[in-house]
Amino acid sequence: MxxxxxxxxxxxxxxxxxxxxxxxxxxxxxxxxxxxDEPVEAYVRRRHSQLKTYGAKNDAIFAQLAEELRARVVAAPRLTERQLRRLIYG
Known part of the structure; x- marks a missing residue:
């Protein structure tokens, strides 16, 4: 270059x-x-809300979120279902 x-x-x-x-x-x-550049916590909360809007249940949402996070270009840390729940519900 x-x-x-x-x-x-x-x-x-x-x-x-x-x-x-x-x-x-x-x-x-x-x-x-x-x-x-969206922080992982903000991404998880935003996507959870979007998926809930379309009637998805939490078990399916958490599995999908974990998969989406693994596939991001700049990989997010692996989060357990419990960690995902805590990001959403505190």
Whole structure:
């Protein structure tokens, strides 16, 4: 990369592979980083609320949350069902 910071290299890659203008590519990167910057506790609470809205039961929700957390790009720590419950209910 020789003197180009990683952020600029990523912007250049998106511009080359998608045809997006540099400013738009930068905005997309910022959006993706912000999405994955959500703290685990906030993610668990938000997703629990979303899944409850659609009628899911806690046993299924906790299993799904554990799976989703393992699959995140920047992996969250493994949390037990008890830890997930504590994040939601205190």
């Amino acid at each position: 020789g003197g180009v910071n990683a952020e600029q290299a990523l912007i250049d890659h998106l511009v080359a592979t998608t045809g997006l203008p540099p400013t738009e590519a930068g905005r997309v990167i910022e959006d993706v980083v912000a999405y994955f």
